[in-house]
Amino acid sequence: MPGSAERAPSGAGCHPDAAIHTRALTKRYRGGQLAVDGLDLTVPRGSVFGFLGPNGSGKTTTIRMLMGLIEPTSGSAEVLGEPMPRAGRRVLPRVGALIEGPALYGFLSGRDNLVRFDAADPTADPRTRAARVDAALDRVGLVAAAGKKARAYSLGMKQRLGLAAALLQPRELLVLDEPTNGLDPQGMREIRTLVRELAADGTTVFLSSHLLDEIEQVCTHAAVMAQGRLLTQGTVAGLASSTRGRLAVTTPDTSDAVRVLKEHGVTDLVVVDDRVTGELPTGEPPEDAAPLDLADLNAALVHARVRVRAFGTERASLEDAFVALTGEGFDVAG
Structure with missing residues (x-):
């Protein structure tokens, strides 16, 4: 666990009003494939930010760089005012994330999966673990299925369990990569409601999706990517109004x-x-x-x-x- 001398105050970086800020962020894989090309992205604190683009546009690669899972080829990224991946030990405990679907232990129940995830968090108090797990299960509508083995979960239920894992602790930033994947219409509505509740509590939500109607219903801001490049970013209302209606x-x-x-x-x-x-x-x-x-x-x-x-x-x-x-x-x- 990082010592108190290592922890910087929230917003201590160069862009205190941004939950995420990137400058010329670039990722080139072996063989010359350019996955993300010079990305300049700013996610305001307190926003529900939709990160839009078709499959293969560079969204997930960007998220993996922001979370310190892969190194950028060039450029820089700040998350919660701190440089990533260098400050990952300070930043990541303040971030909840669901990236490329949840990684679950199929032989464990939904509840036991959350217990494992919570136990792996050095900041989590074991005395209140059971209460946190129950609250997370309730928030994503999995109380009735909590004792069921995760391998028997549907895709939508696995997504819900992954969200529950991201919500075990209060978070300043929640990063969700295609969170409605596999959900039925009712499940999508519940996730939209959950995102709005989190935003109302002050959490910045960074939501990657290829479903424009979902983003339009829940997000305050958005950015559009295609072929690794940022096409535009701004408020959802501003992006729509920039195009003349029919x-x-x-x-x-x-x-x-x-x-x-x-x-x-x-x-x-x-x-x-x-x-x-x-x-x-x-x-x-x-x-x-x-x-x-x-x-x-x-x-x-x-x-x-x-x-x-x-x-x-x-x-x-x-x-x-x-x-x-x-x-x-x-x-x-x-």
């Missing part, structure tokens, strides 16, 4: 509406029943052309005798922002 027109005169919208530069038009949607023009208008005004576009539809029952723009989502950034689709449903 125009939506409800009318029985869909053919005429499509013609008028095309004439005014609306693209990617889709007709479903009596609803027409399309992408509004972006960028600077052509020379001598006025910027497109939604009121003028509505007036043009009416002037062409298109019966407009509803007219407006749909709110952009994280999915829209991702597609705008990368030009690629994304798994939003799992």
Whole structure:
């Protein structure tokens, strides 16, 4: 156990307002494969931070570097204001983590697995171990299955047990790598509720996922990675608002509406029943052309005798922002 002289105060590093801060963090494997390329990431303290990207984008490699499990090729990382991996002995007792699925003893019960994990923590008081284990099991909904062998657990139950292990002690930072993997919709809702409760208690939650709708429902901030590079980061609301929403027109005169919208530069038009949607023009208008005004576009539809029952723009989502950034689709449903 580190001595008191070794422990630095929380936020003692160069970025006290950040739970995680990286500068040009890079990981190149043997053979030249570049898994993470110059990552500059800032996770505000107290945030629920969604770390987004398709499989293979470098998310898990980044998390493994942050937790000191692998060394970066170059660059630097601070966790809770301290350099990693150098300060790992001071930092890791303040961090709960579930990375690449839980590593469990299949021949032990769920409760006995947690007892083992708690006993391995040099900061854990053995006199209150049973109470901590029971509280963690209750928090993830595994009390009824606590006596069952872990090898008989479903994938979702194993994820829950891994979360329970991460929550045995109060944590300043919780790092979760695809925590809803294997969970049914009810389980996903319970994990979202748990994350919100932890954040309300002051824990910073760093949540890696490829499920955009999950991130949008629970996170305050997010970053998007693709092919090892950071594409953008910021508040969830800010990332979504950076992308203009689609125009939506409800009318029985869909053919005429499509013609008028095309004439005014609306693209990617889709007709479903009596609803027409399309992408509004972006960028600077052509020379001598006025910027497109939604009121003028509505007036043009009416002037062409298109019966407009509803007219407006749909709110952009994280999915829209991702597609705008990368030009690629994304798994939003799992």
